[in-house]
Amino acid sequence: DAMVIQNPRYQVTQFGKPVTLSCSQTLNHNVMYWYQQKSSQAPKLLFHYYDKDFNNEADTPDNFQSRRPNTSFCFLDIRSPGLGDAAMYLCATSRDSTGPLQETQYFGPGTRLLVL
Amino acid sequence: AQSVTQLGSHVSVSEGALVLLRCNYSSSVPPYLFWYVQYPNQGLQLLLKYTTGATLVKGINGFEAEFKKSETSFHLTKPSAHMSDAAEYFCAVSKMNRDDKIIFGKGTRLHILP
Numbered sequence: 001d002a003m004v005i006q007n008p009r010y011q012v013t014q015f016g017k018p019v020t021l022s023c024s025q026t027l028n029h030n031v032m033y034w035y036q037q038k039s040s041q042a043p044k045l046l047f048h049y050y051d052k053d054f055n056n057e058a059d060t061p062d063n064f065q066s067r068r069p070n071t072s073f074c075f076l077d078i079r080s081p082g083l084g085d086a087a088m089y090l091c092a093t094s095r096d097s098t099g100p101l102q103e104t105q106y107f108g109p110g111t112r113l114l115v116l
Numbered sequence: 117a118q119s120v121t122q123l124g125s126h127v128s129v130s131e132g133a134l135v136l137l138r139c140n141y142s143s144s145v146p147p148y149l150f151w152y153v154q155y156p157n158q159g160l161q162l163l164l165k166y167t168t169g170a171t172l173v174k175g176i177n178g179f180e181a182e183f184k185k186s187e188t189s190f191h192l193t194k195p196s197a198h199m200s201d202a203a204e205y206f207c208a209v210s211k212m213n214r215d216d217k218i219i220f221g222k223g224t225r226l227h228i229l230p
Binding site for chain 2: 004006009040041042043045048090091092104105106107108109110112
């Protein structure tokens, strides 16, 4: 089945130790998103790729970076995780038709990050 | 600017009873509206969406929502709750402009009482 896959499902890292979360998709969608979701809150968009065009949200900290080496894969790099970065990180994809940000978004299961 | 308000961070209903989750939006132009469901430790799954056309939208798992422009509402309903409906529900809005992102509400956690 076509889907959005996130690995790992749970990630433990140490304060200040770089960590990378991965996302892959078999939907062949050209838009990929990364969201941060803290407990009992709505998902917060960090950035998105429209093909290889990177779009950063204005309030996304510089500590968060992303790479998209090809259509199928997208990575979230946290250069120096702080305790406040502990959250669920959700990857999503969408197919651009009328516009990249209105189409239905398909979410992966998320990676829960714990910072010690 | 767009915004979404979900009334009630927690809603409890008995199994078999009507489910009503409220969502109001603000948008200066006709919106696209969505309801997503999130089960524990999982990503979000689209329940239904309104873009244009018929204002009563039917989704998966027996849910439906009605777009009421005069009330700026998009409430989610299900006639008969099932235990498996227990989850977090997010209402979301976007505009019909290319560069506008989806704005999520804060979510409503639905509890089903036996």
